[in-house]
Amino acid sequence: MKKRSQWPKMVMLFVAMALVAAACGGDDDAGAGDDTTTTAAAAPAATTTATTEAAPATTMAPEPTTTTEMEMIPCVATIGFIGPITGPVAFIGEVQLNWMQYAVDVLNEELSTEISIVEGDNQFDTAQSATLAAQFVDNADMVATVGPAGSDNVDAAGAVFEDLDPDFSFVSPSSTREGIAATYTGMFRTVPTDADQGPTTADFMIAEGAAKVFLVDDQSSYSTGLSDSTTAALEAGGVEVITESVSQDTTDFSALVSTIPDDADFVYLPWQVAANGQIFANQMAEQGKTMRIFGSDGMDSEDFTTVGSLVAAFAPDIAGIAGSADLLAGFLAEYDDTNTFGPPVFAAVQVIIEATYRVCLTGQTPDRASVQAEIANTDLADSILGSPISFTSDGDLAEGQFFIFEIQEDGTKTLVG
Amino acid sequence: MSQIGVDQWVEQSDERRDRYSGWTAPARRAFDKLPTGWKLVGVLGAAAAFPLLVPQGEIRIGITVLLLAMLALGLNVVVGWAGLLDLGFVAFYGFGAYFYAIVASDQLPAHWPTWVAIPIIVAAAALLGALLSLPSRRLVGDYLAIMTLFFAQIFVELVRNFERLPFVSEDLDLTGGPNGIPGVEAWDLFGFQINSFKRHYYLLLILLVVLIAGLHNLNASRTGRAWRALREDTLAAEHMTTPVNKLKLLAFVVGAAIAGLAGSIFAAVQVGVFPNNFALPFLITIYAAVILGGSGSIAGVVLGAVAIGYIPELLRDPGKAGWLFYIGLAVMLVVTMKRWQPIAAVTIGLVVFGFVVRFVSSAIWDESIMGTANDTFISRFVDGWVLILGEQQDLITNYAFVVAIAGVLSVVVTRGWLRIATLIPTIYLAILVWENKLALQPSITRQLLFGAVLVVMMAIRPQGLLGTRRVEIT
């Protein structure tokens, strides 16, 4: 009895404390922002001149003359990140966030900018993407954001940006649906679209003499878009396509694997979760099905290692390009894992930071409108993705290109198309 | 479950609660003496002033909270009043949202005017609710729950794969599949566009007030009393000639209609609908609001919705989450020790413990203090006392995290000196893990703390924040 009478008091106490926390937290906002920054203050301008040579050289950065650098006021801005850091596809968000922090570290040091990050976890939920978009617009220091991942989340966040501040730019490192960038003023993306990938994939299969393709999509926005464009291109080439689909939650595909007809030439898996693709491949082997698996760019990951399989990638093997390989090595020294969702984040951050930097060079304080104008002017001769980056008036990559790799015995990938 | 005397004891709980004790008593008595009208005006005034005082992002959160409150009220009718475990509730919300999105976007050539669309949507959702109530004639308890859960899952599967259904023609694209329907138009009430966050907020607030008034009267009415009879003992109610099936149907219908209305607003707020909006995690959120607030109480479920909607946003900001964490530790200390002498003893012990650990550890392995502290007020305060690891941070903090959780749990079960002895290293470890790991990963920590808050709140008040204790007849 006596114990029970304590509860109301405790609740009151807790609620009171929580309210105090909320109030105090308000004052602490500035500190909180800093909390998530990686290096804003870590690279004081004085030391940067010395370290520029030592830093992994990204030749694509505009070469600042030493004099302007000395005279320049510090180029300070905040950029956001919207992505699925927790939730069903946390493996995407985690790698994206790590690459984002890495990119900001590298570029801050190289350009002597003081860019900081505010991370926003949307749990792959469109409602949360919308809330984050509104909060980011409120943050007066924020010039642009990276993300969101997933075209449905882009729609949700895009609607808010369009409504509240069309000058706010968002550079998605992983939204591939055709035409979506044209819908939103502030949208740019550093990955090519399904319209690039579908036909490349189909052409390759046709060239290999495919007559029948077994296609399984994973009922996500990403997968069905790709499935549609590939199917259309395959059927135009006279290939018979058998379409099946499984939900992304599934981890046992054996029943589906049993239904693959023996005369199929390829099994095409436009999937986001590469680890599921590996399970699919194992279960094919278990049942003695030997057709080649063709994975989309989502399957281009360390998790998918079936020898002889093909994967599409929006970048040539970056480990083989000198500048990119250094960046990749630098990343892996700091973080454990990477996957296909990582490098486009670097590109997106680079696009934003260099745009901000160019605004600073003109002597202006970067704001959303000027940064957006400069992002639209982006013209990188080379990037971590191994290809030039510039945008169409819609915000799509001007030169989207896809490459096809074959997975080798030793785990490396060889360019085949 | 019928212990002798329990019912009497429950019955008197209000009386006992009147006899407040301790330092909060005067304030609580004064609050009770306030006329209900005043309290309502106060709350309503605060809610109405909210969007005028805060930036857009906060208004957006306010909209989320109001929508959640509306849904929680609807679910409360079915679960809290009629006692029917309806796990299909979220499908009505989705139905309303998709229906509105289809008739107010380019999915169909015809766009319906809002004043036509909304009544039809609400009526259609109610009809669907009536349909779903049919199995409840035969199924009870968890069997009804699983049946309604199937309904919720079937709904999501259907909207996600609608175009692929064998009998649907290729050209008909109603639901947009996994892409959902972007570009939904705003409500247009006779020329007045509800197209900004602020307008949505006030629309929701007005509807909520109307809804609460209606539900309050319904609860006090004959139907409301019959629902409670149904909830407490269906068999007895049936023998008293209560029309059980009709009442179940009515509960489903009212709940579904409210959810349908909320859905049609949500579609307009989000300017789009996507299948994942209506999946099970959101159903869990609505249930959490109802139960945490106090199933059966109107004020309770609204408060529950505010708590469930706002706590995760509070935790999003790493600075605020930090304050919450440290205050939580302080509360744990106060609650477990109760008197000031042991609290002081533990605090002093903790400070000494920290410095000793730091001294010993840095002597053995100097990497253990080589890390850089976080840049917040508290972190700067504890820097120099707690270990900030330079190397091997992940590995060590992983173990520390597990041990700290075990420590917190054992503090709950130990007594006396043993408890003090456990408390000191536990709090130290918890701070170490916070500064070295949790503060660096705010998004994961947010989910962690939210889960912990739910468990703790339910343990403290099993009946919910404003719920009344009642004995379940099984």
Add this chain to the structure above:
Amino acid sequence: MEFFLQQTVNGLTLGSVYALLALGYSMVYGILKLLNFAHGEVYMFGAFAGYGVLTVLGGSSAPLVPIWLMILLMFVAAVVVSSTIGVALERFAYRPLRNSTRIAPLISAVGASFFLQAAALLLFTANSRSYDAPNLIAIQTGIPIGPIRVWMVRVMVIVTSAVLMILLTLWVNRTRTGKAVRAVSFDREAAAMMGIDVDKVIVITFLIGSALAGVGGVMVGLVFGRVFHLMGFVAGLKAFTAAVVGGIGSIPGAMFGGLLIGFAEAYTTGYISSTFQNLIVFALLVVVLLVRPRGLFGREELVKV
């Protein structure tokens, strides 16, 4: 025929795993009338415990100990971790709410579930892990059944769960503790009055249910391969469904419920459509429930008036 056999094996494997999980659900429900929504997370931690042992002992490509010992150790680790978490859940999340309403513990369970998922993300990161079982037990090994060959891992999964289910049934029906469990499940108050330590029985139930979930976690890791922080949610939902359809609280019901869902999924995918697999399975279960409103093996409750 070959196709049918293959799908039967597929369904049997999947169903065995569902059944093991459903048993834990059903036992807890039988005793506490509580839906243990965090059961899926217990299973997830079991799978990670197995992965931990596998990694520490050299991984699947270069195991440091004989394979049978490795698998045994994985099961032991999973059982220890899972049952610890299960018992802790009971003690700290559910016991404070034991005498409150039916749905209140649901939210504790959800909270615990969020907490455990986030803890897994924190400890193991979001990167999905693979047991890589084909390296451990070659994919070519197996028992031929007619025209098809069943991989050894599948054989192990099916046999292990069958053995566990038989042992559990014997335990519940033949031993003193088993009888105590049944008594508490039948009427908690009366059991307490007859001198049964109800708290102890509840702890034992959680212990056994969670241990089964842990075993299930390792088996899923071995046979399907992917281990990640959210694997418990869907599996838990399936297990809940299986437990209810079988007749919640009934041990044979949970087994048959699990197998029914496993077979339904395999045959639907095989013969009708993979896209609408879930839809069709749900529709089937709706029919089952409409025909038997208390599940396959649920007993009609007598209500005292």
